[in-house]
Amino acid sequence: MVIVMAADATPWDIQAIVELVEAAGGEAFVSRGVSRIIIGLVGDVDQFATLNLRGMPGVRNVVRISAKYKLVSREHHSERSTVRVAGVPIGPRTVTLIAGPCAVETLDQTLAAARMAQAAGATLLRGGAYKPRTxxxxxxxxxxxxxxxxxxVREETGLPVVTEVVGAHDVETVASYADMLQVGTRNMQNFALLQAVGEAGRPVLLKRGMNATIEEWLMAAEYIAQRGNLDIVLCERGIRTFEPSTRNTLDISAVPVVQRLSHLPVIVDPSHSGGRRDLVLPLSRAAVVAGADGVIVDVHPHPEIALCDGPQALVHEDLEELARSVTELTAFMGRRQPAGELVAG
Amino acid sequence: MVIVMAADATPWDIQAIVELVEAAGGEAFVSRGVSRIIIGLVGDVDQFATLNLRGMPGVRNVVRISAKYKLVSREHHSERSTVRVAGVPIGPRTVTLIAGPCAVETLDQTLAAARMAQAAGATLLRGGAYKPRTxxxxxxxxxxxxxxxxxxVREETGLPVVTEVVGAHDVETVASYADMLQVGTRNMQNFALLQAVGEAGRPVLLKRGMNATIEEWLMAAEYIAQRGNLDIVLCERGIRTFEPSTRNTLDISAVPVVQRLSHLPVIVDPSHSGGRRDLVLPLSRAAVVAGADGVIVDVHPHPEIALCDGPQALVHEDLEELARSVTELTAFMGRRQPAGELVAG
Amino acid sequence: MVIVMAADATPWDIQAIVELVEAAGGEAFVSRGVSRIIIGLVGDVDQFATLNLRGMPGVRNVVRISAKYKLVSREHHSERSTVRVAGVPIGPRTVTLIAGPCAVETLDQTLAAARMAQAAGATLLRGGAYKPRTxxxxxxxxxxxxxxxxxxVREETGLPVVTEVVGAHDVETVASYADMLQVGTRNMQNFALLQAVGEAGRPVLLKRGMNATIEEWLMAAEYIAQRGNLDIVLCERGIRTFEPSTRNTLDISAVPVVQRLSHLPVIVDPSHSGGRRDLVLPLSRAAVVAGADGVIVDVHPHPEIALCDGPQALVHEDLEELARSVTELTAFMGRRQPAGELVAG
Amino acid sequence: MVIVMAADATPWDIQAIVELVEAAGGEAFVSRGVSRIIIGLVGDVDQFATLNLRGMPGVRNVVRISAKYKLVSREHHSERSTVRVAGVPIGPRTVTLIAGPCAVETLDQTLAAARMAQAAGATLLRGGAYKPRTxxxxxxxxxxxxxxxxxxVREETGLPVVTEVVGAHDVETVASYADMLQVGTRNMQNFALLQAVGEAGRPVLLKRGMNATIEEWLMAAEYIAQRGNLDIVLCERGIRTFEPSTRNTLDISAVPVVQRLSHLPVIVDPSHSGGRRDLVLPLSRAAVVAGADGVIVDVHPHPEIALCDGPQALVHEDLEELARSVTELTAFMGRRQPAGELVAG
Structure with missing residues (x-):
């Protein structure tokens, strides 16, 4: 941590800071420039953060240097991780396709969607039983x-299940059925929920909050990791901007940026970011070649009667094209798609 | 609901929509213009919303006309409401000052802050026991x-207590101590929590999500109202923008905009939006004359050692100036400040 | 300027930076902490900015400490300035009302609007002859x-004229008629225009770009100041956010924030930020008590037939209420309104 | 255009609107629903836009149905266009690589950068002689x-030149040297400049304003088209959001969205959006498979001493990888890269 003093800071201002830091068990090094004085702090940064140094007299700015997250950071864990969901890998050597209906409506609809997904190369089934709705x-x-x-449907198809949990009190129930727990965009900072899924013994799919910076997203992952669960897959799903032609703006740059900062796998949801069927294919392709470790898409056998987000669900023709694109671009990236048989394992 | 057809829509496209709407129990009126056809729908809008009309062939746009919220709307409840918190009114005839520490740390600190608040004219005490932290x-x-x-501290001072609840499972505990339950910005779309506070039998202070549109905020209030609780006070606390010099950007316009759309009272939190002590006074003044029904501020006897958000807490000198400003501007607005004695009632 | 080195930076990385800085005529001080090394630079910051220090091996972050603007900064000019427009002051001791039609349409309409403005206490007339339209x-x-x-109309009423200039080639023509040149939100970073108005010998009203940070806005002012013109008044007029219920979001906090950073006067435009007549009065009040040095509003004798932005123009009844509010709140702030007779001076 | 009346609109309100529209030469059709009345307008929409219908008594909302741009719209020009720059095509059948230094510094530097660009498959040279700087x-x-x-350098290499023009008064000079005129992000709504390049007889590269919606961007293109110049290539270069880890957020979805709305070609600038060298390769790949008609990148022989945006310029190793990626992904998309020999033509 570095404290930049104001031009008119007094020697007493500086002394007060040095004493405060030392009282907190840290060390403070004062560097005098021509027009400014800078104080470098050494010690427990999280403790310094409680000192309100920014409010001390004579302080112009306080600059934090080290990352605010530790367990999910790549700083002390440089190799990128692979998370396995009932045997299906999500990580740096594969591109994993996850597909299924936005909402589970009936057995028939879910089974039909799962078969569509499987035919397109999906090795994990998504589907919502609990839906957070505006x-x-x-x-x-x-x-x-x-x-x-x-x-x-998992019994029928062999596809492990990814499904959302919307409240801490439902975690146990959902975990008893699901292979992977999804935390949705509106719950990314529901800290009680993050802690509960951290203890549930299942891999977690953590969607980015539509208003969250990458740093906040990684701190949300840290909440889960702190409870002993490092099987976390991050999912970029678009952020809120001023542009009205898409529901949200897919932040495709987040894929390489996060992969530099964190060892966790990152996948992309092109269905919810755009909210439009015609964008799913181009955005899925873009995700794979930007380096995403997977793609998660909505499919529905009859989107015109879907109870949730029908306008963005892929239908049969789209899926064939998606399957072909993902296969070819995965090869281009020097990766492979997880084999279906692993699923049964 | 109005459906605007594309220039190249066919008679079959139109027929398909009319049939779909009628099958759903509604009526569809087709208006033919020179270059466009428009279909007006009459019936249950929420049911139409599940029809995915936007995805039908030939449809260019679907325009929703009626508000998405009902119980909190001013459309069928034109008079603005007053919510009472243990006798203290928040509503169109008063300007209510709520003050206290961001976080409860010790009895001494909380009591000192409450006495500061009371001396400045506050009639409700704020203070966090459960803190959602990034x-x-x-x-x-x-x-x-x-x-x-x-x-x-309530026992000592007579000030009713407003405090945050961060998870549905804590609602009962918090409601057994608090006079008003606060739902924080990160939980504005934690729907399980909204439903739980809707059933807790206490007035609710609903902060705006830092990424929420006004419409989404009112729909979050509708979640609470649906459970039978209309004692809801809305709190504008800043939205996320690209401007880095303040923590968030206070959307002062939201005060008159919300008061046009909803009968619920609206207050302003100038402490958390700016995140800077020097902005609290000008933003509090601005809130009162923009028509806010109250102001909620952080105070701390020793902000330099506060465990949470110390840089924005008001100290003694600031509070005197705040008290004077709120008193004079409340009179300017033709309103009054709730009397302290009501509190005891 | 402070350079924060990465945890794995080598002694050669550090040496390379020191040499680069010294070759550029600066000095570099290396501070070694427990886990990090920090290099403080002393010398010409603007020259350091061309060195691409951020791209050097081993560099984690480069933190600029001094402000990027000089002439408009309060750092070396701590007293807030007053700008005079044909004798009418805009500065820390007054609250100046500027009013007039969004666009000049006819002599009758402009004169009627000017008389309305004057009756409401305006001492400067606004009106657009060149309109930048989307x-x-x-x-x-x-x-x-x-x-x-x-x-x-100035001849008739004695009101000095503020009007927009939209291109560098029009500056001379506009300056030959106007008392103050306005640079609009879409032109805030039209650097050719900024330089031209900097040389035109007239005070300048510089609107904030709807997408501009406060720092960028002050750097735009610096472009004007660099050409020798420090008679600059800044105008906050709303920024672009995700909220659709207002045209832009008035950043009321910008008033006190800018007044801390710059000695230039700051006024508020509540008409264009909201784009709605019903917001002009509450936002004008808010501006005055947040400390704004003036308010600029649209008025029109017949807004229902205005050629530009009619929906936000004030009419007679609104103006009376605005006049009363500005008068009383100016007194509350311990300021005064410029007298009409000064105008003639 | 459709006018939605408020629930409490009176017959007189409706009559007033009908009369106003008819007086303006249009027709108004009143549709009565159960709870609402809707008025559909037929006639010249741009004229209706001046009527301030939104401000009339009883009006709740005014919905515009037809696009605000005409010449650049795909509505009446369904085939996507190809723009030729000195013979080099940019359009739906090719993926054109444009490369060069951010700023022209010396002949040696520019020539070295141009040779790097050409070796990587670029068929157009970019380079800035006039730089708009914050x-x-x-x-x-x-x-x-x-x-x-x-x-x-064009003489030496045969590469046609794309360069920025920052003011209307420079257009003639720049057009006398350049093969394509670039309008930068800060000038996207500099309407005087748009009109001047519309008359300059050169193809135009129109960058998206960092704060501009897609609709505003297309209206800016319409300004150019109106002057008789339809040789316009659009360039997505990132928009301003709250995310600080990249300079701007590349809106990759804009590529397919714009291609649906407009017949103009769309290319992507991955250098300026991210502002980071490590993002250029993944974002370039993403652009090609999202359907972009070209990519424009910064290259520099010695980015560590570049006078402008060095941190984002590609160097030799990056360029080889970029060349390979663009070649393979162009083939995947069923397109081709323009041949170098065309350039000479």
Missing amino acids: SPYAFQGLGERGLRILAE | SPYAFQGLGERGLRILAE | SPYAFQGLGERGLRILAE | SPYAFQGLGERGLRILAE
Whole structure:
């Protein structure tokens, strides 16, 4: 941590800071420039953060140097990690396709969507039983009945299940059915939920908050990691900007940026960021060649009657094209797609 | 709801929409212009919303006309509401000052802050026992011990207590101590929490999500109202923008905009939006004359050692100036400050 | 300037930086902490900025300490300035009301608007003859004919004229009619225009770019100041955010923030930020008590037929209320409104 | 255009609107629903836009249906266009690589950069002689001397030249040297400049304003097209968001979105959006597979001493990898790279 003093800071201002830092068990080094004085702090940065140094007289700026997250940082864990979901890898050597309906509506619809997904090369099934919806009047999901449908479809298809959990009190129930727990964009800073999934013994898919900086996203992952769970996959799904033509703006740069900062795998959700079917294919391609470790897409056998986000779900023709693109671009990137048989393992 | 058809829409496209709407129990009126066809829908809008009309062939745009929220809307409840917190009114005829420490640390600190608040004209005490923090390494609050301190300070000062609840499972505990439950900015779309506070039998202070549109904020209030609780006070606390010189950008316009759309009272938090002590006074003044029904500020007897957000807490000198400003500007607005004695009632 | 080295920076990396800085005529001081090394630079910061220090091996971060603007900074000019427009002051001791039509349409309309403005206490007349419009199909202004109308209205009313200039090649023409040149939000980084108005010998009203940070805005002012013109008044007019209920989001905090950083006066435009008539009054009040040195509003005798921004123009009833509010709140702030007779001076 | 009336609109309100529209030469059709009345307008939309219908009593909302741009819209020109720059095509059947230094500094540096660009498959040379810089203290470009260097390098290499023009008064000079005129992000709404390049008889590269919606960008293109110049290539270069880890956020979705709305070619600038060398390669790949018609990148023989944006310039090793990626992904997209020999034509 570095403290930059104001031009008119007095020797007493400086002394006060040095004493405060030393009282907190740290060391303070004063460097005098021509027009400014800088104080470098050595010690426990998180403790310094509680000192309100920024509010001390004579202080112009306080600059934090070390990263605010540790367990998920690449600083002390330089090799990128692979997370396995019931045997299916998500990591730097593969491009994993996850697909399924936005919301589980019926067994027939979910099974049909899963078969579409599998035919397109998906090795994990997504599907929502608990749906966080902006309007209280929108369809809120089938709850545990939806989880039972997902388990049944897994039985039929062999596809492990990724599904969202929306409250800390549901974690145990959802974890008893699901192979991977998803934390949605609106819950990225629901800290009670993060801690609960950190203790649930399942891999976690952590979507980026639509308003979250990359640093905040990694700190949210740190909440999960702190509880002993490092099987975390990050998912870029678009951020909120002023542009109205897409629901959110996919921050494609986040893929390489996060991979530099953190060892965790990163996948991309092109369906929810754009909110438009015609963008899913170009954005999926873009994700793979930007280095994403996977792609997660909505599919629905009959999107025109979907209870949730039908306008963005892929249908049969789109999926064939998606399958071809992902296969070819995965090879271009020198990676492979996880084999279906691993799934059964 | 109005459907605008594309220039090249066919008669079959139009027929398909009319049939779909009628099958859903609605009526569809087709208006033919020179270059466009428009279809007006009459019936249950929320049901139409599940039809994915936007994805139908030939559709260019779907325009929703009625508000997405009902219970909190001013459309069917034109008079603005007053919410009472243990007798203290928040509403269109008053300007209510709420003050206290960001986080409860000790009994002494909380009591000192409460006395400062009361001397400045505050009639409600704020203070956090459960703190949602971006970093898992930051101070997370005293929990129930903090609630007991708040209850003790209420006993001493007569100030009713406003405190945050961060998870659905804590609502019952917090409600057993607090006079008003606060839902924080990061939890504005934690729907499980919204439903739980909707059933807790206490007034609710609903902060705007830092990334939430006004419409989303009112829909979050609707979640609470749906559970039978209309004692909701909205709190504007700044939104996330590209400007780095303040923590968030206070959206002062939100005050009159919300008051046009909803009958609920709206207050302003100038401490958390700016994150800087020197902005609290000008932003508090601005809030009162923009029509806010109250102001909520951080105070701390010793901000330089505060465990949370010390840089923005007001100290004694600031508070005197704040008290004078709020008193004079409240009179200018033709309103009054709630009397302290009401508090005891 | 401070350079923070990466944890794995080598002695050669450090040596390379020291040599580069010294070759550029500066000095570099190396401070070794426990886990990090920091290099403080002393010398010409603007020259260091060309060295691409951020791209050197081993560099983690480069932190600039001194402000990027000098002439408009308060650092070496601590007293806040007053700018005089044909005798009318805008500065820390007054609250100046500027009013007039968004666009000059006819002599009758402009004169009527000017009389309305004057009756409400305005001491400067605003009005656009050159209009930058997003659509090429929208009304683009009367050009020099509009300037002649403004001059005629000034003759009639005694109100000095503030009007926008949209291109460097028009500066001379506009300056020959106007008392103050306005640079609009879309031109805040039109550097050719900034330089031209810097040489025109007239005070300048510099609107904030709707996408500009406060630092960029002050650097735009620095472009004008560099050409020898320090008669610059800054105007906050809203920034672009995700909130759709207002055209832009008025950044009311910018008023006190800028006044801390720069000695230049700052006024507020509540008409263009909101784009809605019903917000002009509450936002004008908020501006005055947040410390703004003036307010600039649109008025129109018949807004329902205005050629530009009619929906936000004030009409007679609104103006009376605005006049009363500005008068009372100016007194509350311990300031005064410039007297009309000064105008004639 | 559709007018949605408020629930409490009176018959007189409706009559007033009908009369106003008819007086303006249009027709108004009133549709009565159960709870609302809607008025559809037929006629000249741009004229209706001047009527301030939104401000009329009883009006709740005014919805514009037709696009605000015409000449650049795909609505009446469904085939996507190819723009030729001195013979080099940019359009739907090719992926064109444009490369060169951010700023022209010396003949040697520019020539070395051009040879690097050409070796990597670039068929157009970019390079700035006039630089719009946020700080007045930053390097502002060599001006006409830079243009002469570019012309000399074109002579040597056969690469046509793309260069920025920053003011309307420079257009003629720049057009006398350049093969394509670039309008930069800060000038996207400098309407005088747009009109001047519209008349200069050269193809135009129009960068998206960092704060501009796609609709505003297309309206800026319409300004150029209106002057008779339809040889416009759009360039997505990142928008301003709250995320600080990249200079701007590349809006990769804009590529397919714009290609649906407009017939103009769209290319991507991955250098300026990220501002980081390590992002150029992944973002370039993403651009090609998202359907971009070209990519424009910064290269520099010695980025560590570049006078402008050195941290983002590609060096030799990067360029080889970029060349390989663009070649392979262009083939994947069923397109081709323009041949070098065309350049001479």
